[in-house]
Amino acid sequence: MVRCLRTDACRGLTTAEADRRRDRFGPNALPRPGTAGPVVRLFRQVRDPLVYVLLVAGVVTLAFGESVDAGVIFGVVVLNTIIGFVEESKAESALDALRKMVRAKARTLREGREWTIAAEDLVPGDVVLVEAGDQVPADMRVIRAADLHVDESALTGESAPVIKEHPALPEPTVVADRRNMLHSGTLVTAGSGAAVAVATGAATELGKIYLLLGAAEKLATPLTRKLAWFSKVLTVAILALAVMTFGIGVARGQGAVEMFTAAVALAVGAIPEGLPAAVTITLAIGVGRMARRRAVIRRLPAVETLGSTTVIGSDKTGTLTENQMTVQCVWTPDGRFDVTGSGYSPDGEVVGRPRSEALRWCLLAGAGCNDAALAQRDGRPIAVGDPTEAAMLVVAHKADLELHGAELTRVATIPFTSDRQYMATLHEMPDGDGRVVLAKGAVERLLVLCGSEMASDGTHRPIDRRAALVAADELARTGLRVLATAMKPVAAQDGLVEKSMPGTLVLTGLQAMFDPPRGHAADAVRACREAGIKVTMITGDHAGTATSIARRIGLLGAGAHAETLTGAELAALPEREWPAAVDRASVFARVSPEQKLRLVKAFQARGHVVAMTGDGVNDAPALRQADIGVAMGLSGTEVAKEAADMVLTDDDFATIEAAVEEGRGAFDNLTKFIVWTLPTNMAEGLVILAAIVVGSALPILPTQILWINMTTAVALGLMLAFEPKEAGSMQRPPRDxxxxxxxxxxxxxxLLVSVLLVGGSWWLFEWAQATGATLPEARTAAVNFFVAVEVAYLFSCRSLNRSIWSIGVLGNRWVVGGVTVQAAGQLAITYLPVFNSLFHTAPISMHLWSLVLGLSLLAWLVIAADKRLRRHFDQAAPAGPRSSTTSVGPPAE
Structure with a gap:
């Protein structure tokens, strides 16, 4: 590699050569792509049929001189435009966060001297020196390594730091298995070394992820797709009815200006002005509810998307697991001891706290022969150094052992290397009575160094290597990582000599650890499955580790080997077989960032709505491509958070299940609003059309239509956004x-409610005039009838399937408050002179009021009977799709 890059491993590049290469390869930075300017992005927000409908409504309303109502409508357009503009601007933040990951310093050799330069100035061929705590500034081939450990979890998903060496590896070796490479953006956790830069900027693995992230398509959500289709259909229908109204009136000999006014009145009545506000407010309320359940929504439509989710692709490390190595049990030659607690918290104990010298020395060896430390960040414990060593510190704390202080003082170290496979340290005994050697490492390697084992009373006896190997195999088969510990008393003047180690150590035991599943992960997976959601694990970690965790949380059954696929197996699959593979498998292990992205696309190609979770840089492209990306708030990288639609403040997979429940509730409430508001809009338009056809006076005027639409949408319809979630929402399958x-x-x-509104208002309007009421009084009665039926229908729409008595008449106090406000408004428009003048209304008699309320009650009874009959037929109908059911919506893709 040094020869290929024409560099000197001891002296590095010359300054002149470095400058030439920088001119050739460019700076070691991720490029900033060209983006649309703010003006273009602003106008992009109004390219939506729903916005066109709103603009038409605003213009029409303004044409009637109703500046206040027009201002409200235009205000909704402006608000939606600003929200879309801000959210699109935020999308660029994910790429900015990635670019920041390569802004660091680097120590490099040039002309035989060590220089500290900006990472941006590195070029291929530079020899870079690294040590614990350094961020790797480029993709580099290792040429020297001394106990070099690198945390690559953000890039590959590997849960434990990787040991780096410098052997040659086959060219097709996947990124996660390249032990001779350091990758840009990863972190050196232990040791030191030197490496030669082989790729910089966009050519690095981090750069490839950056390009994937930039290319990932941010799909429209199911709600926005359906609303777009709905808006197109509504626009065409309104225009067609308006033209029909104008044409029929002119054909009947009525004036063109009068008919144009009637056509405009029909359009005003048919346009659901409150729908965009209802969508925004309903989703905003869902955001608040999710925040209280520790899920922060970054894009409003994500609330509804969660309710539509059919597949969750979850990362393993930090999402389904704690991302904190934990010693689960300790084996000694005389017994096995379980350990409670999880993560780096000292809460827990070695069960029974037995008085065993072998156990005590096993824990002392693990904690004393150790370079890690524990610290606090934001009130929670974190590991500084190797997570495996941190786990050994924690279990020693759980046993109340004093470490690194008065009990043992380190005086010498034999560091861990991949060839040596163990670490040993020499310590002064606290009473000055000699020294002790402590060691830990791979079981097979340490057993070679041991000539005896320690009994529970502290005596030494001949070692039973077979018993130790059997115990280690049993622990490893359950997915645990097993390390052996040993000790050796030595004289006060003795040093630490590696050649004298074989056959002289005393085996004290085995410590078995793993990254444990989160406490509620299994329950959350089960709840998602009961809700009809397929849960898969998509991780860069080893297949064995992933399978073990998957079985613990219920993703895989016993012996379900066929349900796990590795990245290598996916790479060997022809493109046409990917859809079948994603349906068959529940665990995808050792996958690359590109494969994660392809898996999300494969699920989407099967018609699924995909929620993807992750916390690392390697997850960002898939998070952005998914219908909803879910990032971890505590352990997640800034790149993952910026690419996601939702951030979990507790990093717990169980929170996703709670968010799905809230998302379903939000969509239900939005559907209730649409089902409630459309009959009124349809009936208002049909009343105008009927009046034109029969040559009658308009039963309601455009200004009165605006009063009905705007006041009821705010005072009545929006109250449905506060409707509590209905029971059983997580026991039904997700929406197709x-x-x-x-x-x-x-x-x-x-249609039924529309017919009731048209028939009732028309009859009331005609009957009122026939019995001596003036035209304004008859219109006032019709207006009040519309509102009264909307009030009655509102209570029915609190549940689309169940009766109002089963959910409680007063179950939503917001609805009760809204009805009270609307009732006050109707009294004002009926009896206050200023409102009579503005809206051309007039006070009506108690007799007319009794007819209004009586007809409204009758309409409510008809609606309740229809709901009950449908519920009866649905319960009696056999399971399965009903081909006779018609539907209105966008064609399935």
């Missing part, structure tokens, strides 16, 4: 992504 916004049953209910 191809299912329309409104099912056939809901469309039929909307």
């Amino acid at each position: 992504p191809g299912t329309p916004l409104l099912t056939g049953a809901l469309v039929q209910r909307i």
